[in-house]
């Protein structure tokens with residue numbers, strides 16, 4: 001690949017996208033190489049590398065064995081929960097993925113079929129993903145912190161041929177049994193006969209013996225025939241990953257095979273500066289996009305070693321856990337969420353525990369998932385003495401929209417900014433009328449179409465929702481849902497969402513989904529859930545409810561009920577713990593609840609009450625409650 005500075009590379013990507021991306025595609029092993037980069041025949045739906053044929057699992061595994069890296073570590077499993085470390089070479093991981101592909105095939109999975117994966121952070125989660133890709137099937141991984149109802153919604157939408165799961169996940173405070181949740185979800189989705197494959201783990205109550213017909217991973221693997229990678233079109237789907245939308249029903253982001261492989265491969269070298277033999281540790285979960293791109297596919301496509309960590313930044317056993325993992329596995333690049341850094345800082349402000357470890361292998365720390373606040377940035381930079389790089393992206397984009405491309409050019413780092421747009425992302429900041437704003441002025445961050453390879457192709461079986469959710473608000477552009485500004489040097493500052501999505505400990509959640517759950521309670525007439533600023537988790541949800549007339553229920557009893565309901569229907573990960581009963585909610589004359597104004601008041605920010613408000617008196621009544629509520633819950 002021609003090496004050049006960031007500016008030249010970016011310019012080339014937007015002025016000559018065909019050449020730029022076909023050249024990047026040269027890093028991938030194709031059965032039939034593409035001769036064309038972009039298919040715009042169905043605009044605004046775009047497809048990358050039409051005519052290209054490949055297999056993503058081959059590129060992530062077999063290819064490296066063929067190139068002589070069979071004995072190199074591909075994946076290191078480190079469980080702080082169990083005190084276990086396990087290493088898998090490229091040759092071993094290839095064999096496991098090939099055999100599990102055989103298991104899936106013998107259970108009826110073929111090209112294009114969906115496989116739902118509901119697993120904790122164990123190597124089998126990555127193996128199941130790679131095996132699905134090997135068959136040309138489509139995986140949909142569901143985060144283990146989601147409750148059966150959320151799992152059911154995803155199963156209903158994806159229609160899997162098989163569900164792959166494990167006995168359960170291990171949280172510091174408890175063990176979470178997955179099998180009853182999977183059974184309940186299949187019932188709720190009305191597909192109780194779906195075949196289920198279970199990786200058994202010790203210490204869980206439920207086993208396959210409790211669920212007639214469910215199959216044991218190890219027994220099936222013992223009998224499995226390895227399967228060779230199946231060719232797929234570049235434009236065929238590799239995975240569906242559901243993410244919170246502004247309504248209760250999650251959006252199934254569809255990622256293709258070709259664009260994904262090309263884009264991720266490019267990012268490893270140019271953004272993360274990771275190549276064959278380097279060790280990359282992404283401390284996230286395979287249930288999130290960050291886990292898909294940088295625990296599983298990215299590092300493996302680049303021939304690097306990936307670390308799969310089952311544990312927390314603190315409490316497993318202490319705030320030195322991250323430094324221990326860096327030392328034990330000679331990690332070169334760490335990628336984590338700011339909330340994890342804040343948790344470590346809270347427990348060990350002067351990083352005393354760091355002194356006990358050799359972290360000299362670490363070259364760079366990357367952060368994403370939420371804004372990297374200046375304090376955390378300064379702290380991490382000081383204690384680790386390596387560049388700390390914020391980068392901004394979304395489930396939909398699959399890789400960074402803005403970053404500081406360390407492998408391409410080490411641009412100056414500015415606290416609070418994820419730096420500059422990456423190739424192919426034609427970033428603009430627009431006001432509500434669609435006009436570009438001046439540098440320094442905040443507006444809607446949008447991306448000109450087409451988006452680059454590796455971004456979402458559409459929403460699963462729902463082109464219409466894709467277009468209406470993302471492409472209609474600003475002509476010819478994809479609306480990111482984030483607001484922000486650019487400074488005079490072109491650095492982007494991402495300030496927050498313009499919709500009802502909140503970010504709790506790096507987890508993206510929909511306040512609309514929580515409101516739907518709360519609204520089911522017989523005492524509740526209406527409600528609003530808003531995300532309040534939180535020093536550890538970035539944001540945390542807080543619910544305001546209006547009771548039906550004539551209902552008399554103590555606030556603490558109702559709060560307990562509602563917290564339990566959200567936990568049951570969405571999951572513990574929502575972290576919904578605060579409820580306040582109010583007389584009325586502020587609304588516009590068209591009935592829209594003024595959540596943003598409520599949040600600004602509660603967070604002590606400046607606010608303007610829209611002129612369309614129905615009854616300004618409601619705001620006056622609420623001011624005290626919102627401020628007091630914040631002090632009590634903060």
Ligand code: COA
Nearest residue numbers: 144145169171283284290337339340343369505506572573
């Ligand atoms: N399965 C089941 N439950 C889960 C879960 C999982 N995979 N992950 C979290 N939960 C549960 C927790 O047990 C907790 O339940 P509780 O209310 O009964 O205690 C709840 O969900 C909230 O968990 P969490 O968000 O992890 O909060 P915490 O207070 O336990 O820990 C942090 C705080 C900051 C240490 C933790 O949130 C963290 O490590 N964040 C990093 C997140 C991250 O990497 N995100 C990826 C985006 S890049």
Ligand code: AMP
Nearest residue numbers: 368369370371391392393394395494508
């Ligand atoms: P998710 O789809 O879960 O990755 O969440 C994406 C959203 O998280 C984005 O739209 C942003 O609101 C937020 N986000 C992710 N990374 C950053 C970042 N580096 N800076 C600011 N916000 C971020």
